[in-house]
Amino acid sequence: MNSTRQEEGARGRVVRLTEQARAPVRFFLDGRACTALAGDTVLTAILASMGALRGSDCGPEKRAGFCLMGACQDCWVWQEEGPRLRTCSTPIAEGMRLLSEAPGDWP
Amino acid sequence: MSARVAIVGAGPAGARAAETLVAARLAPIVIDEGAAAGGQIYRRPPAGFARTPEVLYGSEAAKARALHAAFDRMVAEGRVAHHPRSSVVALAGGELYVLGEAGQARIGYDRLILATGATDRLAPVPGWQNAGVYSLGAMQIALKAQGVALGRRIVIAGTGPLLTLVAAQLRAAGASVAAVLDTASMREQLSGFSGLAARPLVAARGLAMRAGLGRLYHAGVRVEEIEAGADGVAAVRWRDGRGHERRTPCDAVGLGWHLQAETHLADLAGCRFDYDETWAQWLPRADRRGRAGEGLYLAGDGLRILGADAAEAAGRVAAAACLADLGLPAPDTAADLRLLARSERFARGIAAAFPWPAEMVRTLPDATVVCRCEGITAGVLRATTDYGGPDANRVKALGRPGMGGCQGRYCRLASAEMIAAHAGCAPQSVGRFRAQPPVRPVPVGAWVEKG
Numbered sequence: 163m164n165s166t167r168q169e170e171g172a173r174g175r176v177v178r179l180t181e182q183a184r185a186p187v188r189f190f191l192d193g194r195a196c197t198a199l200a201g202d203t204v205l206t207a208i209l210a211s212m213g214a215l216r217g218s219d220c221g222p223e224k225r226a227g228f229c230l231m232g233a234c235q236d237c238w239v240w241q242e243e244g245p246r247l248r249t250c251s252t253p254i255a256e257g258m259r260l261l262s263e264a265p266g267d268w269p
Numbered sequence: 270m271s272a273r274v275a276i277v278g279a280g281p282a283g284a285r286a287a288e289t290l291v292a293a294r295l296a297p298i299v300i301d302e303g304a305a306a307g308g309q310i311y312r313r314p315p316a317g318f319a320r321t322p323e324v325l326y327g328s329e330a331a332k333a334r335a336l337h338a339a340f341d342r343m344v345a346e347g348r349v350a351h352h353p354r355s356s357v358v359a360l361a362g363g364e365l366y367v368l369g370e371a372g373q374a375r376i377g378y379d380r381l382i383l384a385t386g387a388t389d390r391l392a393p394v395p396g397w398q399n400a401g402v403y404s405l406g407a408m409q410i411a412l413k414a415q416g417v418a419l420g421r422r423i424v425i426a427g428t429g430p431l432l433t434l435v436a437a438q439l440r441a442a443g444a445s446v447a448a449v450l451d452t453a454s455m456r457e458q459l460s461g462f463s464g465l466a467a468r469p470l471v472a473a474r475g476l477a478m479r480a481g482l483g484r485l486y487h488a489g490v491r492v493e494e495i496e497a498g499a500d501g502v503a504a505v506r507w508r509d510g511r512g513h514e515r516r517t518p519c520d521a522v523g524l525g526w527h528l529q530a531e532t533h534l535a536d537l538a539g540c541r542f543d544y545d546e547t548w549a550q551w552l553p554r555a556d557r558r559g560r561a562g563e564g565l566y567l568a569g570d571g572l573r574i575l576g577a578d579a580a581e582a583a584g585r586v587a588a589a590a591c592l593a594d595l596g597l598p599a600p601d602t603a604a605d606l607r608l609l610a611r612s613e614r615f616a617r618g619i620a621a622a623f624p625w626p627a628e629m630v631r632t633l634p635d636a637t638v639v640c641r642c643e644g645i646t647a648g649v650l651r652a653t654t655d656y657g658g659p660d661a662n663r664v665k666a667l668g669r670p671g672m673g674g675c676q677g678r679y680c681r682l683a684s685a686e687m688i689a690a691h692a693g694c695a696p697q698s699v700g701r702f703r704a705q706p707p708v709r710p711v712p713v714g715a716w717v718e719k720g
């Protein structure tokens with residue numbers, strides 16, 4: 163599982179074109195340590211190393227966000243603790259623990 | 270006590286409305302989803318980003334700077350009650366239900382100015398539910414606010430000024446654009462040309478940008494399908510203007526057919542709506558100054574899609590109408606009203622030149638997902654029309670398109686088009702999806718009284 167993730171790590175969806183002189187921020191995705199840049203949204207942070215954010219609730223397709231302006235609700239992910247996050251409008255923060263799949267106790 | 274005026278939105282319209290009220294010594298409440306004022310068009314990157322407004326906004330940099338400075342000054346001087354990063358999710362009984370970072374609040378008002386802006390107008394394309402398909406606006410936000418491209422090889426498809434603008438901006442920033450597919454034919458584009466003479470400079474800028482795209486740009490395209498593998502988008506299949514099949518490999522697609530007014534709050538506030546044939550959408554009814562009901566004013570793209578310059582004017586005009594209705598001295602808005610009239614001629618020309626792809630939507634295959642949120646297909650929509658009748662709200666209640674997270678924003682126009690085509694009537698005769706509160710999802714228990 164971990165090795166697959168790392169291979170995907172080389173092929174994130176997002177391409178950073180500019181503004182890369184920002185401080186690194188460490189967070190965890192599915193228990194794995196990842197690095198983002200201060201000022202990234204959670205969406206940018208995850209898609210910098212992954213092709214998508216999570217599985218879909220109504221079909222086989224994965225989800226990676228759609229509008230980036232808080233209008234479509236396509237982009238949420240789970241946290242290990244606490245409520246789901248709308249990733250396009252939430253800044254990444256040091257130590258965040260995010261999940262691309264529902265935690266066990268999710269109804 | 271002076272009147273409590275609330276403004277929803279701090280883009281060009283909301284910011285200028287606030288400024289007009291502040292000049293008349295009122296202290297408006299401004300509620301905005303952004304972290305800083307500017308709206309989508311003049312959106313600012315988070316702290317720590319270094320690009321200048323000249324890089325971010327190009328020819329419009331001076332306007333962006335002026336708007337940001339004017340609003341930030343009012344906030345610094347304590348002349349507006351600014352609620353950034355906050356969504357108005359419902360309104361009733363003279364109160365706004367606001368969800369912000371600190372939790373929820375109810376904010377009372379005497380008069381309300383809605384400057385809610387616009388979202389991308391989307392038409393479904395087979396396969397658009399896959400990871401890596403974004404709205405054109407999303408592509409632009411990623412670039413401006415995060416400095417990133419949402420793929421390594423991007424196809425841009427749809428129509429309207431944003432199509433060429435986003436493609437040009439992506440390329441200038443170093444992203445790889447594989448093709449720019451415009452569903453408007455050259456003939457349609459020429460038909461809108463007379464209206465474009467109302468703002469020749471803007472029109473010329475658009476044409477120059479188009480020329481810069483060279484052979485990447487194709488007009489009169491039919492987008493057939495977005496192919497995808499397990500990891501998301503893999504290619505776009507399309508037909509060129511001569512009807513030849515083409516296929517462009519890519520890992521991301523930006524889609525958009527111009528913009529649609531964001532009208533959910535106007536709907537909850539009780540506005541009347543009229544179907545506008547040119548813009549092919551339902552738009553709220555208001556007078557020339559934005560008056561849309563008792564103590565209710567609309568301004569900017571949330572009323573008519575006229576763009577940022579006109580939105581600034583509309584914000585000033587609506588605030589002046591509000592002041593006059595309060596019996597207070599109001600500034601002269603004759604020049605702004607003239608700009609609005611000119612902008613409307615131009616925008617109608619643009620809307621005619623880059624039309625909604627009605628024919629493409631009507632003939633979507635049954636398997637096409639129309640509602641991305643709930644996975645409702647064209648076939649289900651048609652079957653529901655068969656037994657529910659050609660009525661958008663009945664089909665919505667029975668088949669559940671438009672009931673998902675986006676509240677129908679991205680499927681309602683296409684759904685109405687398909688229901689109408691299936692029943693053999695005009696899209697306006699099937700009605701429009703009515704908005705329901707909350708207009709943004711609310712965590713369970715947000716308004717449960719504590720104690």
Ligand code: FES
Nearest residue numbers: 228230235237250
């Ligand atoms: S991508 Fe649409 S709400 Fe986040």
